[in-house]
Amino acid sequence: MNELVCIGKVINFFGIKGELKILSDFDKKELAFKIGMPIMIKEENLEITSIRYHKKYILIRVNNIDDINLITKYIGYNVYVKRSLLNLDADDYLLADLISAQVMEDGECLGVIKEVLEGHTNYARVINKEKEFLVPLIPEYIIRFDQNSKILYTNNAKSLII
Numbered sequence: 001m002n003e004l005v006c007i008g009k010v011i012n013f014f015g016i017k018g019e020l021k022i023l024s025d026f027d028k029k030e031l032a033f034k035i036g037m038p039i040m041i042k043e044e045n046l047e048i049t050s051i052r053y054h055k056k057y058i059l060i061r062v063n064n065i066d067d068i069n070l071i072t073k074y075i076g077y078n079v080y081v082k083r084s085l086l087n088l089d090a091d092d093y094l095l096a097d098l099i100s101a102q103v104m105e106d107g108e109c110l111g112v113i114k115e116v117l118e119g120h121t122n123y124a125r126v127i128n129k130e131k132e133f134l135v136p137l138i139p140e141y142i143i144r145f146d147q148n149s150k151i152l153y154t155n156n157a158k159s160l161i162i
Helices: 068-074
Strands: 004-014 019-023 038-041 044-054 057-062 078-082 102-105 108-117 123-127 132-136 142-146 151-154
Touching: 004 038, 004 057, 004 068, 019 068
Parallel strands: 102 151
Antiparallel strands: 004 019, 004 078, 019 057, 038 044, 038 078, 044 057, 102 108, 108 123, 123 132, 142 151
16 A cells, blocks of 8 residues: 555645645654655645644655755645555554445444534534434444444444434
């Protein structure tokens, strides 16, 4: 699995020393934004050479570039990383992997995940034939996620259907 995963978007530069201002809602930032991590922006292979956080943004320098004129070409483009470089555990997954997964409980399909709402607690928005409902992505409700078959096995999620 070497597909590219979007980890954020370059929204601007920061200062005059060549830092890129990244806006990211990626759920595993600590795995993606590291010094030495190979990334891709605008179909160019780059490497993160410095990183720091400022308010809700991630500020990175790539390839030790410290000239603002050399980085402005990346503004407005997404930042990608190879999934294999995230070193996810066998049972670990990205929130984006849940989209279009079936939700199963006690052998019954409760619906399909249409989106993941991120916040203090993440929720999966599930749509079934009759209703739409939210499932908190916490251990009290989630048993496991089978990435190969795209099935999220739940416990007590039926009680959330109103």
